[in-house]
Amino acid sequence: MKTRTDVYKESQMQRVLTEDERVSEQGIRVSRLEENTFALSGEVASSKRREVIEQVVAEKFPDLTVEYDLGITRVHEPDEVEEV
Amino acid sequence: MSSAPSSDRPANCVRVAAVGDVHIDENVLGRFRPALERIGEKADVLLLAGDLTRHGTGDEARCVATEFADLSVPVVAVLGNHDYHSDAQDEITKILEDSGITVLERSGVVFDCFGIRLGIAGAKGFGGGFAGRCGSEFGEPEMKAFIRHTRTIAEELGTALHDLDCDVRIALTHYAPTPETLLGEPLEIYPFLGSYLLGEVVDEVCPALAVHGHAHAGTERGVTPGGVHVRNVAHPVIKQAYSVYQIAGQPAAA
Ligand SMILES: [Fe+2]
Numbered sequence: 178m179k180t181r182t183d184v185y186k187e188s189q190m191q192r193v194l195t196e197d198e199r200v201s202e203q204g205i206r207v208s209r210l211e212e213n214t215f216a217l218s219g220e221v222a223s224s225k226r227r228e229v230i231e232q233v234v235a236e237k238f239p240d241l242t243v244e245y246d247l248g249i250t251r252v253h254e255p256d257e258v259e260e261v
Numbered sequence: 262m263s264s265a266p267s268s269d270r271p272a273n274c275v276r277v278a279a280v281g282d283v284h285i286d287e288n289v290l291g292r293f294r295p296a297l298e299r300i301g302e303k304a305d306v307l308l309l310a311g312d313l314t315r316h317g318t319g320d321e322a323r324c325v326a327t328e329f330a331d332l333s334v335p336v337v338a339v340l341g342n343h344d345y346h347s348d349a350q351d352e353i354t355k356i357l358e359d360s361g362i363t364v365l366e367r368s369g370v371v372f373d374c375f376g377i378r379l380g381i382a383g384a385k386g387f388g389g390g391f392a393g394r395c396g397s398e399f400g401e402p403e404m405k406a407f408i409r410h411t412r413t414i415a416e417e418l419g420t421a422l423h424d425l426d427c428d429v430r431i432a433l434t435h436y437a438p439t440p441e442t443l444l445g446e447p448l449e450i451y452p453f454l455g456s457y458l459l460g461e462v463v464d465e466v467c468p469a470l471a472v473h474g475h476a477h478a479g480t481e482r483g484v485t486p487g488g489v490h491v492r493n494v495a496h497p498v499i500k501q502a503y504s505v506y507q508i509a510g511q512p513a514a515a
């Protein structure tokens with residue numbers, strides 16, 4: 178039986194994103210696209226944070242291909258008021 | 262605080278601005294400020310629903326104070342799990358309070374909003390899960406401590422909510438009191454995102470609104486089982502500097 182070579186990588190990546198002090202992000206989704214290829218998606222607070230995430234993931238998982246879809250959360254004034 | 266209402270301000274209501282999970286560090290410093298300068302035209306109070314910092318350090322708390330203090334409206338915050346990461350939650354609370362931000366933890370505050378007394382009770386909250394899928398105070402000490410932490414916070418939040426002497430009540434937490442505003446998050450992590458124990462105490466008092474954060478991939482709108490409106494204001498959920506909720510209220514008869 179052929180085993181996946183990338184088992185547990187999603188969990189390891191999720192924990193690095195949270196526990197590596199340079200990142201400390203809990204809101205990023207890790208998904209496996211195909212063998213040794215992963216995607217990170219979500220929103221972060223600044224472009225610097227996105228850079229750091231890409232750098233740390235490349236450093237910790239040099240053998241994996243990672244596709245990034247990380248947006249920077251907008252900070253405009255609201256146009257609408259909701260009545261509750 | 263009470264000042265002259267602007268001419269286009271609707272009568273007999275309070276306007277509550279809220280955002281959570283701003284995760285301020287030196288790289289985020291300054292991003293929110295432009296949208297906050299005129300907040301007094303849009304809202305009467307600003308609520309910060311926890312995860313104010315990235316790593317929970319005093320330095321980051323000073324960045325939060327720079328970003329959110331000295332606005333034209335009162336600012337009321339609870340801390341989130343990130344704000345506890347460096348065991349500096351007391352220092353963070355002190356830095357924020359010194360800057361004029363009110364920090365609630367199982368406590369409440371009342372403001373006069375143009376004659377309507379707006380009461381806010383707040384606490385960090387904690388996890389444990391929701392109806393039929395929740396942890397119990399059973400087994401290992403770690404498991405008992407986990408759920409006991411949530412239960413204690415919930416009970417004391419309930420007391421703080423109940424004790425508010427006001428016309429309009431709001432519950433402010435970091436963790437969620439209902440699963441409805443978690444929609445979009447993986448089901449498997451719901452027990453880490455909130456607890457029915459928070460919802461239960463909210464439903465006992467029935468505030469006009471319950472505001473929380475923490476669930477970055479959740480949904481803005483939901484209700485508790487008892488019908489209280491809940492809003493998840495995590496910044497990646499609302500995708501703007503803050504959301505504004507208008508709540509009808511009548512000043513108590515003199
Ligand atoms: Fe957060």
Ligand SMILES: [Fe+2]
Nearest residue numbers: 312341342475
């Ligand atoms: Fe959080």
